[in-house]
Amino acid sequence: MDTFENVSVVKKANVYFEGKVTSRTLVFADGSKKTLGVMLPGTYTFNTQAAEVMEILAGNCEVHLGKNTLHVRAGESFDVPALSTFEITCPEVVDYCCSFVE
Amino acid sequence: MDTFENVSVVKKANVYFEGKVTSRTLVFADGSKKTLGVMLPGTYTFNTQAAEVMEILAGNCEVHLGKNTLHVRAGESFDVPALSTFEITCPEVVDYCCSFVE
Numbered sequence: 726m727d728t729f730e731n732v733s734v735v736k737k738a739n740v741y742f743e744g745k746v747t748s749r750t751l752v753f754a755d756g757s758k759k760t761l762g763v764m765l766p767g768t769y770t771f772n773t774q775a776a777e778v779m780e781i782l783a784g785n786c787e788v789h790l791g792k793n794t795l796h797v798r799a800g801e802s803f804d805v806p807a808l809s810t811f812e813i814t815c816p817e818v819v820d821y822c823c824s825f826v827e
Numbered sequence: 828m829d830t831f832e833n834v835s836v837v838k839k840a841n842v843y844f845e846g847k848v849t850s851r852t853l854v855f856a857d858g859s860k861k862t863l864g865v866m867l868p869g870t871y872t873f874n875t876q877a878a879e880v881m882e883i884l885a886g887n888c889e890v891h892l893g894k895n896t897l898h899v900r901a902g903e904s905f906d907v908p909a910l911s912t913f914e915i916t917c918p919e920v921v922d923y924c925c926s927f928v929e
Contacts (some may be wrong), residue, residue, distance in 0.1 A: 727838045734836060734853060736829045736866050736924060737884060743837035747865045751836060763840050763849040763869075782839060784831055818846035820836060 729759070738761060741768055748823070758825065763817040776807040776826040784819035788812070831861070844871055850925070853877040859929065863885040866921040870914060887920035890914070 735750040739760065740759025746769055764786070779788075780802040788795040788803055789812040795803050799820075805811050807826075837852040841862065848871055866888070878894075878922040880902040888895040891904055897905050901922075907913050909912025909928075 728835045728854070729838065730835050731833050732836055733830045733832050734834055734851075734863065736831065736863065738922040740865065740885075740920055740922070744865060744867045747837075747849065747920075749863055752830070752895075760850055761836065761838065761840065763842065763846060763865075765846045777829070783842075818842055820840040820842070 729753075742767070745769070746757055756824050760821065762821050763814045764813070766815050766817055766823065768814040770810060770812045771805075772810050773805050777805045778824040778826060779803050779805060780824070782820040782824040784789045784815060784817045785813045786816075786819050789814075789822055831855075844869070844890050847871070851913045860927045862925045864923050864925065866915070866917045867902050867924065868917050868919055870916040872912060872914045873907075874912050876908055880926040880928060881907060882924040882926070884922040884924055886917060886919045888918075888921050889916045891916075 728803045729751055731754060733817045739748045745767050746762060748760040781797050781799050783799050787789040788797055790805060797803050802814040831853055833856060835854040839848045847867040848864060850862040851879050853861045883899050883901050885901050887900040892907060899905050908927055
């Protein structure tokens, strides 16, 4: 079973788009943060503060990032620069892990 | 910020009802488990194995448990015996923490 060990978890969920996207924040010993989240089928636009690495754990999605269109499947990831916008379309439920690159 | 400290988190989400209910499993140092989850508006039936304590972190819900109907709001919790069934109706997004009583 793939786990994150010895982390702190913020109890309160992060809820976006009326619950169609939700996540939990994990804080690691070194102070770095990740979120583990779920996106229901739909299209969502996100704005980043820090750069992010979005790892798709289950499901697949299409990502519009600048002029690029990425097709990302479970086991794959994509990078989003800091202070940028990306649009993501999920044809099915997507389970993801977002790592914030400070 | 209310957090759980020094826990292991299973990366993969628990996904029910086509993503309308999802959760993450936390394993504590003493081996006990909790899930942190979100329920979208709707009515859901669950069957328990171990007894559970369901703590509502945000939102409100109505719970049918045996002959009882409970109205549970954020900050409140309800107990579900082992090997039983309960029906929960969420008029809004509900954020919850489920503790398993082994």
